Amino acid sequence: MNNYRPYSGITPAVKILIIINVIMYLLTLMFDKRTGTNLSNTLGLHLPQSEYWAPYQYITHMFMHGSFTHLFFNMFALFMFGRVLESVWGTNRFLVYYFVTGLGAAALNSAVGWWGYHKMYEQFLAFQNTPEPGLLAEFIRAHISHPAPWVWELIDNWTNNPTSIQYTQAGEELFRRVITETVNIPTIGASGAIFGILLAFGMLFPNTELFLMFIPIPIKAKYFVIGYGVIEFFMGIQNSVGDNVAHFAHLGGMLFGFILLKFWSRNRRKFY
Known part of the structure; x- marks a missing residue:
């Protein structure tokens, strides 16, 4: 267990992840403007059928974002919920969970993209x-x-x-x-891992009440997670023209997060 107090301030891994994501976003702006290089196309995740596909993209796509709004909401969720999980689990276990859910999100998104x-x-x-x-x-x-x-x-x-x-x-x-x-359209963003974090928070703290933007009433974490997952599922299978959100990547993060949490919970002494 770490020597910092749970829920107070920002935790080590969350801080580093936020810093890396912000740096990569700024580098993207700089490269696109000064060199004409599309960094998101190079580091974003492509399907294997694409001429731009590379194995390293399964990791690098998690640190790329297409807009400030995209970056802000992902990092805000990482700060709000990730620091709680890291305080409970410790840094090493949190990082394992973060990257497993991020990679799981990429795997499901690639499978759905392959089918498409x-x-x-x-x-x-x-x-x-x-x-x-x-x-x-x-x-x-x-x-x-x-x-x-x-x-x-x-x-x-x-x-x-x-x-x-x-x-x-x-x-x-x-x-x-x-x-x-x-x-050749790349998938970018930390959203898969973020949705994994939301799922973990909802499972570990199901009755914690959350106040959401534009909704002036509290909602329990478990209902928030379930509702969000259902919305993502229906939007994913609807596959509307022009919808550039990787809904199945979000679901992949939740799915692999659920599997990992169930695996860890087999030994309750080590779960928290």
Whole structure:
């Protein structure tokens, strides 16, 4: 056990994690502005099908954030709940939990992304067998929230000239381009580990009352965690066009956190 008082101030690992995340965010801004290098694309987590995929991204993506708001809310949750868990568990166990849930989140997100890629590729093969503008339009609506005007112009021109080899080839190239661009979108953020922390807090302190922004009434931690998990699940399976939140990464953090907590709880003497 550590020699600091539980729940008072910031704990060692939480402080270091916050500092690293803030530094990486500032470095991202600096590199993007001064060198034109997209650091988030290099260190963010890509699917194995992407040309940008690298094994180290399973770790580095946890320290990358796309905006100040993204960074702030993740770090705020890490400070509020992570320091309590570190005070109870100690630094070593907290870090193990943090990275297991972060990696678990990446694993589930990659598995869901892999499935999504193969579904898209099956649609592409079907399109190759029967190339026609209606299939292309359906695919575009399902995967792009705001297509450029030239995309609909291409589809309209092809519809008016259904036997045109030129438009058929252009449609196939557009199909490939959408798949490639989708696969090359990186996943970034510490949210998977943060959701693991929220789950652990809800399981260890289920009846602790939380006051949330925009909700002027207290809610017990266990209900907050359950509700948040249900929302993430339904938003994940809904898979709305333009939704750039990695909902299954959040669920992965909670799932692997639950598994790890159950494993630790087999020996109650060492659980806390």
